[in-house]
Amino acid sequence: MKAHTAGFKNTVKQLGRKIKGIITYDDVTLEDEIYSITPHYEGAILKSVMKQLDIEITNDIPIGTILNCQIGILVGNDYEMLNFGNYIVYNSEKQEDKGTYKITCYDKLLYSMKQNEDMHITYPITIKNYLNRVASMIGLTVATTSFYNDNMQIQGELYLGLEYTYRDILDEIAQATGSIICLNENDEIIVKYPTQTNDTIDEDFLKDVNVDFGQKYGEINSIVLSRSGESDNVYLRDEESVTENGLTEVKIVDNQIMNFNDRSDYLQGILHALDGLYYYINDYSSTGILYYEVGDLYNVQVDNKTYQCLMLNDEIEVTTGIKEQVYAEMPKETETDYTKADKTDRRINQTYLIVDKQNQTIESVISDVSEQNQKLVTMQQSINEIDAKISDIADVTTSDSTLTGTLEMDSINESEPVKIEIHPTGQQISQLIIGIKTIIGNNAILRSRTLRFTNLTTNEIFNYILPDNLFYHDSENYDTFTLEYEGQICQVEKKCKLENGDIVLLDTPVITNYPYPDIHLTTGDYRIELVGYTGYIFARLMCTNIYTEQFATKVEVTSQINQKANEITAQVSETLTNYVTETQMTSAINIAKNEINLNVSEVNTKATTAQSTANNAVTLANNAQASATNAQTTADNAQDELDDLSENLTTNYYTKSETSSAINQKANEITSSVSQTYSTKTETTQAKNDAISTANANTTQVLQSYSTTEQMNSAINQKANEITTSVNQVSSRTTTAQNTANSAVSKADNAQDTADDALSKANTAQSTADTATTKADNAQSTADSATTKANNAQSTANTATTKADNAQSTANTANTKADNAQTTANTATTKADNAQTSADNAQTSANNALQDIQDTNNAITGINENIDDINAQITDLVEQTTTFSTKSELQQTAESFEASITQTTETLTRSINGTQSEISEIKNYIHYDIQDTTGTLTLGKTDNPYTLQLTNHELKINENDNTVAYFDEDSMQVTNGVFNTSLAIGNFEFRPETNGSLSFTRRLS
């Protein structure tokens, strides 16, 4: 609560209060420039609260300016101002329609609205020191020296690297300390708790609209710390308050400071801070309270009901009046299932999930520890791995003990006793009844030391005779029988002995082992008893449970346990992507990781390969292009050769038909020749004959050249061979040419194929090249664009630099001018002061002169009146002149008139002079005001203390401006009166006599 006087509280609610708002910063004080001031905040318990200030003002205030706000009420003769603290100007907005500025400011908690950085803290650190460190990081200090949980330890870094602002951290500290964190008037951080002000406001403070007081919140009596999606809760309750008032819990969710298993240590402090806190939900408009602060508990009295309220949200709008809007809402209700919550995390049985945001790990633990079982499932997830462990240790035995010698145990499995321990508790467990000087005789009765197991389900009885007596000496010393299955131990530890009928202690205990008995119990409920004795029995037997229902032996049980554990493991493993062990899990993760790496590597390789392929493609394309060119050249050459060959063949060689034709031609030529020589058959015959004859003749002649027929045949054959040879040569050459042509065609085809391939590759290469070109173009475009932008940026930067330089220069100039202006202003101020003084003097002189002028004017008025009189006289004279008929008369009259005027003027001058002096003299004795409607005439010299005033309805005699006597209507009033001779009233009078007496007589008429 802001410090204020009782007068303030009394005045602020009164009609006609006067308010004032002041904004100050640097050397500037703003008051008349302010249109409105609106400080406001929205708070909550367990939060940090930043205050805001909105100002509407005619002057702009530079952003970043730190200003102070005060609002006050006129109490008595002085304004009592309340300090609303310092604020940082965060935003300024010109409201063009109003010509004002809307300034938005926040208190210095604004500095906390930035992401946290390394605070260079050595851990562990107390919350108090941690808060100090946070404060120093944002340039503030902490004023509160002690608060709840201030000595709790933070073990390590919590927020670094996480997107937590310092404000977020302050919020979590507020939760951990059960407080509200805000700033005081000195801009120091305070850790504040709801504070009882014991102040009450009544209906005088409330407007007659919008006044709501709702249900009661609280009393707070339970604190719940929650994490893991509000599934992992620990709590502390004020059970007495819960019983009395019902449950009201405050749940704190996912607080990083209270995220570990020491979190229940915080509960006590937080509950102390908030236990019993209650307030009424409220929403009301006030005519102005002004002095409450966030976290203040106060009372509102309405209709004889009193509501305790907690100030959480407040908005004070100060314009020409004050309107204060206050509200406190119902906190978000939480309902924790306490059956699933615990009071501490430090229990044997644990179920928790810790989300460590700092280390980016999630640790979950489920443990169930009982006498017989210990099950534990832990899982730790980090960014790189999941570490899961499941352990299941089951004890399938059940134990019980008794001091009476008899006990019952249910659901015993078919087995041997796991452990039996027996010792006497007073009565000796002995075959003999131990008494004083017992004499063992024939009639002595031996009692059995039977340990009996009775199956109550089947009524089977299993007896075991203890191998030795068990004596009792005192509560510390007695014999003990032990049967232990695991070690196959059956023994009696003797500390006592029977000596002369008395039980005495042995010097040292003696342990005697006995053969391990065979006690096979069947399934059922059992009674175990020392028949006929009382004493201590401890028994641990195999019990029936989920593990033993199917298997009887320990080995089987153990095996089953292992199987169950494996099943659980397998199930969990199945859930965890079918990995059984941690190693496998890690391995699998590593494999996956390697696969990812491999994939990445493959991608890289493929990218490299693709690049290489592309490069090769380009090379191949180039080569293909070259090859294509070469192939084209080769093909062209081949074509040329083919053409040459074809031409050669065409030119120099015949085709087979041509050859045949040629042969035929030759033959025809021959025939023709023959025909020409032998035209008809007859002729031919003749010719033939002739020829034959000739031939014969020639033959004969030839034959004469050839000696024999063989020679002839030989010659013919030679010619035939020659012809055949020629024909063969032609045919061979034709075949060769054909082969050559075919070869050329084949080569051409190959060349064509090669060319096609090359063309395809070239096309591909062209496509690749086009793609590369496109990409290159795009890259070039992008680069150009980037260059352009860079150039633009450079240009802009240059422009900005230039402008900055200009601005700097302008600022310097302005600064210089401002200095000059300041100097000029100072000079002007001095001159103005001098001028003011001169003006004041001049004013005084002017006033005096004005008064003189007024007097003169009055005089002139009188003169004017005289002139009017003269004019009237002149008018009369003129009128008189009309009665004269002759010139001489006129002349005389004119002269007389002139003389009269002259005389009159002289007289008038004298009269005026006399009048002025007379007027001055008269004014010393007679005063009257022409404008005064009372018509007051004052007689008496100006400096005379006595004056006589006559008004429209009274006559007054004054002494020193005090009326000492006056006549009003028909009566006279005199302050003091002295009558020397007589005082007459009507027909009577008072008269002093010469003898000193006073006579009252009737007056003589």
Add this chain to the structure above:
Amino acid sequence: MFINRNSIKLNNISMGQYLLSAKYEFNKLWGSDTGRNLKGSFSGTLVGIYPKITLTFRKLTQTEMNLIAPILDSGSQSLTYYDPSTNSNKTITTYSGDWSYENKQIMTKNESFSCTFISRERRA
């Protein structure tokens, strides 16, 4: 009248010689929060008391009118008056109301007229 009419000055010019009468008003201005509270009481902030002075001028000559009119026409004036609550002369900044004058005949003087001057600031 106990108030000396010469105490009235407009823009530091004594108005006494030009005035027939002066009317003084002291008006209260209530704040935006004025109204009745929940208790039914009238409550509110008194923003301030704003003096309002009405001057009635006598018939003025042309010369006098030439002196007075610009003052009446200006957006704000400096007005000095005798304040009875403090028993002293006070100078305030005023804004003025509309004013008019009448000439019944073509004469050297106009008829009497009035003008109102209202303080811009609340009385201190």
